[in-house]
Amino acid sequence: MNIWSWDVFADAFLVIVQGLGITLGLTIACYLFALIFGFFWTFLRRIPFKPLHWVITWIMEFIRSTPPLVQLFFIFYAWPMVPVVGMTLDPFTSAILGLGIHFSTYIGEVYRSGIDGVDKGQWEAARALNFSTRQKWTKIILPQAIPPTIPMLGNYLIIMFKEVPLASTIGVAGILHMANSYGAQYWTYLEPLTIVAILFLVMSYPSALLINKLEKKMNRRFDKKEALNSSKGATA
Amino acid sequence: MIEPIVTFNDVHKSFGDVKVLKGIDLDIKPAEKVAIIGPSGSGKTTIIRMLMTLEQPTSGDIIVDGKNLWKMEKKGSMVDANEKHLRNVRGDIGMVFQHFNLFPHMTILENCMTAPIHVKNEDKSTAKQRSIEMLEKVGLGDKLDNYPSQLSGGQKQRVAMARALVMRPKVMLFDEVTSALDPELVGEVLEVIRDIAKEGEMAMILVTHEMDFALDVADKVLFLDEGVIAEQGTASEVIEHSTNERLQSFLHRFRS
Numbered sequence: 001m002n003i004w005s006w007d008v009f010a011d012a013f014l015v016i017v018q019g020l021g022i023t024l025g026l027t028i029a030c031y032l033f034a035l036i037f038g039f040f041w042t043f044l045r046r047i048p049f050k051p052l053h054w055v056i057t058w059i060m061e062f063i064r065s066t067p068p069l070v071q072l073f074f075i076f077y078a079w080p081m082v083p084v085v086g087m088t089l090d091p092f093t094s095a096i097l098g099l100g101i102h103f104s105t106y107i108g109e110v111y112r113s114g115i116d117g118v119d120k121g122q123w124e125a126a127r128a129l130n131f132s133t134r135q136k137w138t139k140i141i142l143p144q145a146i147p148p149t150i151p152m153l154g155n156y157l158i159i160m161f162k163e164v165p166l167a168s169t170i171g172v173a174g175i176l177h178m179a180n181s182y183g184a185q186y187w188t189y190l191e192p193l194t195i196v197a198i199l200f201l202v203m204s205y206p207s208a209l210l211i212n213k214l215e216k217k218m219n220r221r222f223d224k225k226e227a228l229n230s231s232k233g234a235t236a
Numbered sequence: 237m238i239e240p241i242v243t244f245n246d247v248h249k250s251f252g253d254v255k256v257l258k259g260i261d262l263d264i265k266p267a268e269k270v271a272i273i274g275p276s277g278s279g280k281t282t283i284i285r286m287l288m289t290l291e292q293p294t295s296g297d298i299i300v301d302g303k304n305l306w307k308m309e310k311k312g313s314m315v316d317a318n319e320k321h322l323r324n325v326r327g328d329i330g331m332v333f334q335h336f337n338l339f340p341h342m343t344i345l346e347n348c349m350t351a352p353i354h355v356k357n358e359d360k361s362t363a364k365q366r367s368i369e370m371l372e373k374v375g376l377g378d379k380l381d382n383y384p385s386q387l388s389g390g391q392k393q394r395v396a397m398a399r400a401l402v403m404r405p406k407v408m409l410f411d412e413v414t415s416a417l418d419p420e421l422v423g424e425v426l427e428v429i430r431d432i433a434k435e436g437e438m439a440m441i442l443v444t445h446e447m448d449f450a451l452d453v454a455d456k457v458l459f460l461d462e463g464v465i466a467e468q469g470t471a472s473e474v475i476e477h478s479t480n481e482r483l484q485s486f487l488h489r490f491r492s
């Protein structure tokens with residue numbers, strides 16, 4: 001028996017790419033969930049009521065120090081057995097919740113670092129100009145807090161992408177799941193799993209490069225505007 | 237008698253156990269220009285920050301244009317003001333900061349326009365028009381589309397003044413607005429303040445270490461020392477003719 005067969009490779013490839021949509025879809029869904037839910041943690045922790053702050057911090061810490069796989073299993077297998085609030089969820093939804101909540105705690109931390117990075121004087125100027133609380137956030141604080149965190153947020157997208165295969169353990173038919181079933185069916189794992197690895201590499205590596213670029217660009221953000229404008233001024 | 241625009245009634249302020257202000261009484265008339273001088277740590281900034289609602293007094297009342305700034309009536313008794321009440325009263329006050337605090341993500345023009353549009357619901361073209369005029373007045377009509385990071389300190393501070401002025405406050409606060417500037421840039425900023433002061437109707441409170449400037453612009457000078465107003469009067473009374481010993485030695489450091 002051959003160790004490696006290109007025929008199997010080609011055949012498996014056609015099967016496995018069918019899972020690509022699910023893998024990418026799940027990544028995006030989890031990511032959006034985490035981006036939105038991250039705000040929720042960040043703002044809950046800002047409520048100036050100490051006990052609440054401690055409780056939220058503790059919950060976040062708990063979620064972060066538990067393996068995502070355990071959380072996934074909990075939501076999929078244990079949640080339906082919880083009285084009153086428990087309910088059965090399909091694998092895809094369970095995966096969005098499980099991974100989304102897990103990563104939202106990290107994303108929330110990223111937002112916090114962004115907000116802490118905004119100078120205290122900006123809050124005071126916003127107050128002196130009599131902005132409402134809402135305007136202060138939308139016009140002054142967030143536009144300064146978010147851009148510097150974009151590279152970090154991008155990094156989490158890649159990390160999350162690589163964690164998404166965990167969902168195959170509860171039956172979400174992404175590329176890993178497809179490869180596994182293919183392997184089980186034809187009793188050959190080498191080609192299918194190689195394909196999975198290649199697909200992940202092909203997608204994460206360029207993303208990583210892109211984020212690297214983005215990061216450099218962010219670091220030069222204000223200098224750039226400067227260069228742009230002063231060159232304009234020079235020619236005018 | 238003219239009603240004062242700002243009144244402090246026995247205002248105290250402590251940070252933790254440290255008593256910073258120990259009973260400030262003060263009346264400022266509309267259009268009056270008041271300079272506050274005094275040694276470092278005497279509480280000058282704290283007075284201004286309480287008026288801008290950046291710091292809450294520990295006790296006492298601050299009245300702005302007849303309204304109690306930090307307290308409001310609720311079911312017949314006075315309670316701590318909520319944000320809505322503060323917003324209401326705060327609209328009469330504007331402030332220029334020592335470190336400018338311009339919004340770095342906005343152009344100079346946007347810095348000036350944003351509050352009239354969003355806070356005062358002015359229509360965009362009016363706000364733009366007024367902002368441009370104000371920026372021209374402070375000598376920055378040619379920098380409208382620049383970002384703050386492209387300006388010198390003196391220019392930044394002039395933008396900060398334009399930004400506060402377009403809101404048409406009744407009282408304008410200046411906290412050592414030239415002390416973060418290179419010496420050669422101080423003059424241009426003081427010049428703008430002089431112009432604003434001459435124009436008039438607005439009351440101004442200026443914390444400053446520029447004695448000549450205070451003499452020139454201020455109707456009244458307060459000497460703050462260890463949390464109390466130790467001396468007050470016309471600029472010439474306080475800066476040139478006072479016999480208060482601590483004031484004398486404080487002023488001595490500025491004469492060379």
Ligand SMILES: Nc1ncnc2c1ncn2[C@@H]1O[C@H](COP(=O)(O)OP(=O)(O)OP(=O)(O)O)[C@@H](O)[C@H]1O
Nearest residue numbers: 251254256274275276277278279280281282283412
């Ligand atoms: N947020 C704060 N927390 C604790 N202490 C504070 C705070 N703000 C001011 N202080 C203290 O209050 C005192 C008065 O401060 P303030 O800034 O009003 O002085 P100042 O007269 O403006 O001094 P300077 O000329 O140095 O600006 C100082 O001892 C300062 O350390």
Ligand SMILES: [Mg+2]
Nearest residue numbers: 280281282412
């Ligand atoms: Mg000060």
